[in-house]
Amino acid sequence: MHALVFYLVYPFIWLISILPFKVLYFLSDVFFIVIFRLFRYRKTVVLENLNLAFPEKSKQEKEKIAKEFYKHFCDLIFESIKSLSISEEEIKKRFTLINIEEIQRIENEGKSVVLMMAHYGNWEWIFIMQRHVKSRGYAVYKRLKNKYFDKLIKKIRAKYNTELITTKEIIPTLLKAKVKNETSISGFISDQSPKIDKAYHWQKFMGIEVPVHTGAEMIAKKLDSSVVFCSVTKIKRGHYQARFKTIAKEPKGFADFEITDQFLKLVESQIHEAPEYYLWTHKRWKHRRVSSE
Secondary structure (H helix, E strand, O other), X not given: OHHHHHHHHHHHHHXXXXXXXXXXXXXXXXXXXXXXXXXXXXXXXHHHHHHHXXXXXXXXXXXXXXXXXXXXXXXXXXXXXXXXOOOHHHHHHHEEEOOXXXXXXXXXXXXXXXXXXXXXXXXXXXXXXXXXXXXXXXXXXXXXXXXXXXXXXXXXXXXXXXXXXXXXXXXXXXXXXXXOOOOEEEEEEOOOOOOHHHOOOEEEEOXXXXXXXXXXXXXXXXXXXXXXXXXXXXXXXXXXXXXXXXXXOOHHHOOOOHHHXXXXXXXXXXXXXXXXXXXXXXXXXXXXXXXXX
16 A cells, blocks of 8 residues: 555656746645645644744734744745755755854864754755765654655655664664764754653743753763754745854763753744744644643
8 A cells, every 4th residue: 555655646746846946836835825724734733832932922923923834834845845856956056054164173073963953944955964074964763654755755865975764773873883983963853842751851942841852962972972053044935044053062061951951942042033934833842841830
């Protein structure tokens, strides 16, 4: 059944991916009407998240953020599909790295990097950074149930020398690279909500106390890798800029969870600046501590 679904759907995905961006964004506009106006895809979740994150904003302000978010969300879906066939030259024009020297300096010192990101802007195109560095890239992901689509996603990422690995594979893979004296860049999108039985640390995020992922910090300390935050800014439709900020050059010198907490503050700053580019459809605050006050 998985094979049948893949071979039926894949031709349509490929055809969409080779369309010019102007046509792609026309389709995105149509799709916006379908999921925002007609089906109201996860709109309850989006508005609940916005109510939690911005209690001080009016209903009209939150409705406006939601509307702008859905426009961006639709663009992101079609940009992700475009990743299948987009040329290296084109993606470099559309996803610029402002200060990749921050990563290169760490590399030149013989250290590996743990790259922390959020579901903000367009995180799908960050893989082009591998064309500007020497280290092997790894990205932690959740394996897809359909093995054919899973293989396709891995193939797309591999174009730029990045390997997708699961959470169970990350430590053995990076340890093996360390033994060989190979530097690596391992990417973590660390703003998801962890399973409640694996919640080792709680912290306020957008004013709400929630469990947070600490895996990136733990791995950085275990392997003595520098921790760098990547923020993505949307300049205009289809164009993004990535900036890098070192959180911890020597992570072992930081108190437990200090690195993770700094990451959360940086993500909060992004969200406050332009909230419409955050992924409000995921249930980031599904596990939260309600104040007893």
